């Protein structure tokens with residue numbers, strides 16, 4: 218068992234545990250944190266049977282009072298109606314300030330349940346229990362919570378740091394192959410923005426395994442070596458996020474680098490409709506476009522673009538823009554990004570594998586060229 222990673226911000230300090238089987242340690246860890254009130258387990262419907270029910274039983278056996286609530290899978294659940302259902306459930310069940318919300322599932326449940334915890338009774342504790350690769354390496358760490366508004370993603374929310382994050386990598390065994398692929402995009406992103414060694418490890422792992430064809434069924438029991446290697450890589454990717462949010466909790470500076478690939482990615486998601494493309498799939502497209510812009514601006518060479526494209530492809534991620542998207546609409550949508558300042562888009566652009574810069578002087582024509590990809594580009 219490894220020491221947990223620790224997020225330390227000016228407002229909070231909490232452990233982030235990345236381990237196969239980590240969920241079994243939850244009752245003891247909650248007790249260690251002094252969380253002895255009732256537990257409000259919010260669970261993605263897709264993992265309720267496999268992980269939610271056994272977890273609730275384990276917590277009850279350890280003496281906790283556990284209330285459970287299922288949330289339909291998918292981005293559409295990050296909405297005011299689902300949020301109000303959580304309030305009705307908790308307030309109707311006499312939630313108290315010493316209680317804690319447990320968010321079990323992917324980024325949707327983490328953001329939704331996290332925001333309910335941030336706001337009910339002016340804030341109660343939340344513990345993030347990510348079961349998707351994407352939420353393990355990104356969404357569950359760093360305290361961003363919220364729901365979507367009809368005019369844009371994540372426009373209503375709050376920073377609410379969890380008391381604990383437990384990423385049980387064994388849960389990846391039952392993750393749909395497409396969800397796993399989408400998660401790799403954020404792992405690759407962390408390599409590009411700040412860890413060249415992680416990027417190289419991903420290249421080596423890609424050479425040894427074909428992720429697009431070989432989901433992790435039977436894992437980790439049937440392949441202990443792969444389990445260790447993959448868990449170590451995920452932990453390394455999580456460490457990038459832990460470092461960034463510890464240094465810049467409120468996105469005053471460095472945290473914006475986590476937005477690499479998201480400017481175009483969010484625009485593409487918004488234009489083709491949330492859910493048509495998974496978030497990670499859109500981020501892969503966005504990273505490719507951002508790297509093309511960086512090449513055109515002379516910030517990095519073609520080699521980086523090609524290395525990144527090959528790595529994304531090795532994990533089953535396409536980088537071409539979806540058919541039928543109007544490039545002008547994409548450009549207009551980037552201007553509604555939350556990171557826009559004084560009507561200038563702040564682009565995160567790579568300068569080398571492991572290093573990025575932030576620029577607000579990208580000419581629109583370069584963006585136009587970067588997103589006008591042929592299907593084979």
Ligand code: GLY
Nearest residue numbers: 355359361472475
């Ligand atoms: N997902 C980006 C961030 O947490 O800042």
